[in-house]
Structures are given as C-alpha cells and as structure tokens.
Amino acid sequence: MNKQTHERVEAPGVPSPGWRARLHEIIFEADTPAGRHFDFALIWLILLSVATVILESVRHVREQYGELLYALEWLFTLLFTVEYLLRLMSVRRPLRYATSFFGVVDLLAIIPNYVSIFVPGSQYLLVIRILRLLRIFRLLKLAEYITEADTLRRALRASSRKISVFLSAVLLLVVIIGALMYVIEGEGHGFTSIPVSIYWAIVTLTTVGYGDISPRTPLGQMLASLVMIIGYGIIAVPTGIVSVELAQAARQQGVSTQACPECGTDGHDPDAVYCKYCAAKL
Numbered sequence: 001m002n003k004q005t006h007e008r009v010e011a012p013g014v015p016s017p018g019w020r021a022r023l024h025e026i027i028f029e030a031d032t033p034a035g036r037h038f039d040f041a042l043i044w045l046i047l048l049s050v051a052t053v054i055l056e057s058v059r060h061v062r063e064q065y066g067e068l069l070y071a072l073e074w075l076f077t078l079l080f081t082v083e084y085l086l087r088l089m090s091v092r093r094p095l096r097y098a099t100s101f102f103g104v105v106d107l108l109a110i111i112p113n114y115v116s117i118f119v120p121g122s123q124y125l126l127v128i129r130i131l132r133l134l135r136i137f138r139l140l141k142l143a144e145y146i147t148e149a150d151t152l153r154r155a156l157r158a159s160s161r162k163i164s165v166f167l168s169a170v171l172l173l174v175v176i177i178g179a180l181m182y183v184i185e186g187e188g189h190g191f192t193s194i195p196v197s198i199y200w201a202i203v204t205l206t207t208v209g210y211g212d213i214s215p216r217t218p219l220g221q222m223l224a225s226l227v228m229i230i231g232y233g234i235i236a237v238p239t240g241i242v243s244v245e246l247a248q249a250a251r252q253q254g255v256s257t258q259a260c261p262e263c264g265t266d267g268h269d270p271d272a273v274y275c276k277y278c279a280a281k282l
Contacts, residue, residue, distance in 0.1 A: 023090040027083075042083070046132050049076035053126045073123060077113040080129070084110060093278055096263035105131045159241045166237055170205070177201040177227055181220060189216045205231040 029035045049072075055061050056069040084106045088094035097103045109129040116123035178198030185191040190213040191200065200213045204227045215221050260275040274281055 020090055020092070023086060027087055027090050043133060045076060045079060046129050049073070049080075050127055050130050052076065053124060057124060073113060073126065077110050077126075080106070080110045091260075091263055092280075093263045096278055100263070102132075155242055159238075159244075162241045163238050166241070170234060173230075174198055174201040174205060177205070177223070181215065181223060184220045184223065185215050185217060189220070190214070201227060204228060205234060207231045207235070 025032055026034045026038050052069055052072045056066070056073070062069065087103075087106065088098060091097050098107065105128070109126065109132060112122050112125040112128075175198055178201040179194055181200060182191050182194050182197040185197075187193075191197045196213070203210055204224060207228065215224050260278060260280055263275065263278045263280065
C-alpha cells in the first residue's frame with residue numbers, strides 16, 4: 001500500500017503520522033529546543049499552580065485575593081487539561097498512556113478542580129500536581145536519577161508480595177492485642193471498644209505513642225511493654241525485605257530517558273530497540 005492509499009484509509013480526525021510525531025517530540029522528548037522549552041514552561045506552570053493552591057488555603061490571603069486565586073486555579077486547570085489532551089493525541093495508544101503512572105498523575109492533576117464544582121474544598125487536592133515535577137529528571141537528562149528511581153520501583157514491586165504477607169500478619173496481631181487489651185483494661189480505662197483498642201495497639205506497635213490512651217492495670221502495662229518490644233522488631237522486617245530487593249535490582253541494567261512514541265512511557269534499557277510495554281519500535 002502506497003503512502004497516498006494509506007492516508008486515504010486513516011480514520012477522520014486522526015492526526016497524520018508526521019503531525020503526531022512532531023507533537024510527541026515536543027511534549028514527550030527534551031532533546032530538541034522546542035521540547036526543552038515546553039518542559040521548562042510546564043514546570044513553571046506546575047510550581048505556580050501549586051503555590052496558588054497553597055496560598056488560597058491561607059485565610060487572610062484568601063479573603064484579600066480570593067477571586068484572583070480562584071481565576072488562576074481555573075486558568076492553570078484549563079491549560080493542564082489542554083496539555084493532557086495533547087498528550088493523548090500525540091501517542092498512538094492513548095489508553096496505555098492514560099493508565100501509566102504519569103498518565104494517571106496528569107489526570108488527577110486536573111480532576112479536583114472540576115469536582116470542586118460539586119464538592120467544595122476538593123480543589124485543595126490539586127497539590128498532587130507537585131508529582132508532575134518528577135519529569136524534571138527526564139528534562140535535565142539526569143539518567144542516573146532515573147536509573148535509581150527505576151531500581152527503587154523494581155525493588156518495591158519485587159517485595160510487594162512479601163510485604164503484603166507481613167502486613168497481613170501484623171493486622172491479625174493488632175486485632176488480637178486490641179481484643180486482649182479491651183478485656184484486660186475495659187471501658188473504665190479508656191478502652192471503650194475493640195476498635196479503639198486496636199487503634200491503641202497500632203499506635204503502640206509502630207512506636208508512635210500518642211498517649212491519648214494508656215493502660216492502668218499491671219497486666220495491661222505488661223502487655224503494652226511486650227507490644228513495644230515487638231514493635232521494634234516489626235519495623236526492621238520490611239526494611240530488610242526492601243534492602244535485599246534493592247541490592248538485586250541495583251545489579252540490573254540502567255534505563256534511558258527516551259519516551260515511547262506509541263504509548264508515551266519511558267524507563268527503557270539504554271540499548272532497547274523496542275518498547276517493553278507495547279513492543280513499538282523506539
């Protein structure tokens with residue numbers, strides 16, 4: 001099929017490959033002057049939008065400049081909405097990008113303001129836009145930071161099942177301890193229910209110790225001392241699990257900063273020819 005025939009069978013409204021490639025180069029890549037200018041402008045917009053949300057939460061600032069801050073919030077939201085749509089248009093598999101980490105973050109960066117129309121106050125969740133600054137590592141081509149971030153991601157993913165089993169065991173333990181403390185201390189000493197006692201067990205086991213509830217009987221204090229000692233041992237377990245996985249992940253190859261033109265994801269091996277997420281050619 002020649003080029004003219006291929007262009008005739010494309011669906012109406014779909015950007016041409018050259019147009020999409022150019023848009024992808026500007027939005028996802030930082031190797032070209034246009035791409036770097038776009039990313040630097042985006043970072044400044046993110047910083048300004050987060051600062052606007054933070055300032056709007058201060059009462060005397062809101063009372064004096066509330067209307068201006070409100071208008072700025074919507075301006076930033078509209079700009080980020082257009083940018084999000086352009087990102088979806090610039091890749092051939094928009095759904096895959098939309099479900100990726102940065103795709104979800106980009107969506108969450110604009111949703112709260114629209115939700116605030118129906119749920120007042122939810123616009124303060126716009127501070128999640130700060131997560132979009134993670135792109136600065138790609139923008140500045142700090143490949144070593146991207147490699148370390150990928151190592152941490154792989155280590156956390158590899159240790160997720162072990163940590164899930166561990167947390168399940170801890171959950172069972174705090175339920176048992178909470179029930180025991182409820183029986184030992186009773187409502188007269190502040191342990192008014194098993195859920196409240198479980199809350200005390202979690203606070204004590206994690207060595208936080210708010211002090212709002214404390215045992216009064218000798219038996220209760222002995223149990224509390226045992227829980228505190230167990231807490232120190234429990235804290236070390238997930239640390240050891242992740243440390244082992246980090247050591248294994250660190251031995252693996254680093255990653256590049258190139259984004260896939262099909263799904264928009266990055267984090268590929270430096271010598272990769274095809275995307276490891278959608279198999280598209282890089």
